[in-house]
Amino acid sequence: MGPSPARDRHAGRGRRCLVLGGGVAGLSSAFAHHEAGWETTLVETRRRLGGRAWSLSKDGIEFDNGPHVLLGCYERFRSLLRRLNTEDHFHHAKALELHWLREDGETLSLRCPVLPSPFHLLTGILRMRIPWKDRLALLAAGRRILGTLPDEGVNLDAWSAAEGIAPSVRRLLLAPLCRAVMNAEPAEAEARMFLETLGTAFRAGPAGGAMWIPRLPWSRILDPEPRSLPFTVRRGRGVGIEIRRPAPVLKLADGTLLEGHDRLVLALPPGEAARIAPSCPESALAGNLRPSPILTVYLPLPATLLPPERPILALDGGKAFHFLVRGPKSGRGGEGILFGALLAGAASAFDGLSRERILLEAWSELGRRFGTALPASPPEPAFVLRERRATFLPGPGHRRFRPPPGPTSIPGLWIAGDWTDTGLPATLEGAARSGFDPVQGPRLSPAGLSGR
Numbered sequence: 001m002g003p004s005p006a007r008d009r010h011a012g013r014g015r016r017c018l019v020l021g022g023g024v025a026g027l028s029s030a031f032a033h034h035e036a037g038w039e040t041t042l043v044e045t046r047r048r049l050g051g052r053a054w055s056l057s058k059d060g061i062e063f064d065n066g067p068h069v070l071l072g073c074y075e076r077f078r079s080l081l082r083r084l085n086t087e088d089h090f091h092h093a094k095a096l097e098l099h100w101l102r103e104d105g106e107t108l109s110l111r112c113p114v115l116p117s118p119f120h121l122l123t124g125i126l127r128m129r130i131p132w133k134d135r136l137a138l139l140a141a142g143r144r145i146l147g148t149l150p151d152e153g154v155n156l157d158a159w160s161a162a163e164g165i166a167p168s169v170r171r172l173l174l175a176p177l178c179r180a181v182m183n184a185e186p187a188e189a190e191a192r193m194f195l196e197t198l199g200t201a202f203r204a205g206p207a208g209g210a211m212w213i214p215r216l217p218w219s220r221i222l223d224p225e226p227r228s229l230p231f232t233v234r235r236g237r238g239v240g241i242e243i244r245r246p247a248p249v250l251k252l253a254d255g256t257l258l259e260g261h262d263r264l265v266l267a268l269p270p271g272e273a274a275r276i277a278p279s280c281p282e283s284a285l286a287g288n289l290r291p292s293p294i295l296t297v298y299l300p301l302p303a304t305l306l307p308p309e310r311p312i313l314a315l316d317g318g319k320a321f322h323f324l325v326r327g328p329k330s331g332r333g334g335e336g337i338l339f340g341a342l343l344a345g346a347a348s349a350f351d352g353l354s355r356e357r358i359l360l361e362a363w364s365e366l367g368r369r370f371g372t373a374l375p376a377s378p379p380e381p382a383f384v385l386r387e388r389r390a391t392f393l394p395g396p397g398h399r400r401f402r403p404p405p406g407p408t409s410i411p412g413l414w415i416a417g418d419w420t421d422t423g424l425p426a427t428l429e430g431a432a433r434s435g436f437d438p439v440q441g442p443r444l445s446p447a448g449l450s451g452r
């Protein structure tokens with residue numbers, strides 16, 4: 001049985017917690033500490049909360065360039081949304097739907113009906129408009145995907161070849177799901193983590209695998225008016241820690257020392273956690289995780305090409321771009337325009353290319369599918385956003401660099417973030433999990449709260 005939430009609520013009374021980093025992990029951690037009775041302050045360097053969910057492009061335009069999708073089974077993240085009062089700002093189907101845009105411009109859909117698992121998936125696959133041999137290959141692959149897990153050293157390509165999964169299934173299903181979930185190509189992604197994540201979604205029943213798409217920009221979902229938050233938010237950039245008891249002291253860029261806390265939670269991206277607390281073996285480990293970029297091209301597109309019932313299209317046979325996503329993505333300067341976002345995950349192929357060259361590549365990717373429905377050259381305003389450190393690469397064996405979230409070997413210093421060992425790749429749910437477990441997680445049990 002888990003600890004009593006009522007006891008949890010009082011466990012931190014009279015104690016003070018400082019959370020550094022206002023992304024999903026930091027917000028989750030700040031709520032958890034507040035709800036457990038701690039006097040909590042959150043320090044964030046940027047103007048807005050939400051972390052990687054928004055960015056500032058080079059030409060100074062603020063853009064919601066964050067996550068495009070979450071799944072119904074992202075329970076901890078949804079729990080954060082409820083605390084922020086923004087869980088209603090999403091469009092979601094009742095069960096898993098996937099849509100592909102094929103190279104001849106036709107679309108293909110997998111729509112699972114609301115039936116108990118795995119019948120929803122079986123029925124969805126049997127109804128797909130593909131040759132019978134491909135439907136049967138998909139069904140056969142499903143059994144292997146939900147079967148015994150491989151060890152951590154194997155990549156997805158090697159695993160699917162060893163399992164004899166048909167090339168059509170690997171191209172149609174595994175490759176786009178791997179890019180979406182892992183932000184890695186199948187040859188680079190750890191098969192075990194990918195299969196565990198898919199298993200979580202499929203086993204959670206039809207609603208658990210349904211995609212949730214934001215209806216509003218992320219800045220409006222994750223960045224509320226600070227006065228509406230139950231803890232204090234302070235602007236500042238942490239530059240280092242001094243080890244003291246009961247908890248390390250945080251040094252800000254302007255020289256201020258934030259002292260007198262019982263706990264300091266570092267809820268930073270991996271490279272930054274390693275830089276700020278190099279003497280902490282757990283956060284130093286994060287420096288070994290390889291960043292994985294995401295490049296997104298935003299182009300104004302006619303609404304007919306991006307119908308609302310198919311907000312995300314996997315580009316079957318896409319070369320560098322793999323998804324086409326419908327807005328809302330309205331940065332300042334782009335309000336009222338419907339943007340299509342072309343996504344290239346794990347996108348090192350674009351390193352060193354100019355904006356113009358990337359725009360042309362994006363336009364020719366669309367031209368191959370939409371042909372004469374498109375003007376000859378890319379329309380403006382168009383934006384190219386490169387997130388070099390969008391996620392980390394969840395390659396074979398990467399978990400040895402992911403310490404568990406929670407207390408570190410330095411007294412009073414805790415870590416959180418999507419890079420800690422959450423059992424998931426870099427996702428909103430992983431980040432939220434690392435920050436708190438409101439009901440029965442060991443981290444915020446009374447014992448954990450009174451721990452180091």
Ligand SMILES: Cc1cc2nc3c(=O)[nH]c(=O)nc-3n(C[C@H](O)[C@H](O)[C@H](O)COP(=O)(O)OP(=O)(O)OC[C@H]3O[C@@H](n4cnc5c(N)ncnc54)[C@H](O)[C@@H]3O)c2cc1C
Nearest residue numbers: 021023024025045051052067068069238417418427428431
């Ligand atoms: C383009 C893109 C697309 C994505 N798509 C998806 C998706 O579709 N689905 C999904 O689940 N996930 C997706 N992700 C991943 C997801 O956004 C992240 O896993 C998650 O937001 C990470 O949250 P976090 O709190 O761990 O880290 P962060 O969001 O990085 O939060 C860290 C915070 O710390 C702050 N900070 C950094 N340094 C300092 C400092 N020195 N002092 C003070 N503050 C500091 C930062 O400003 C930031 O607010 C995507 C990410 C990107 C970039």
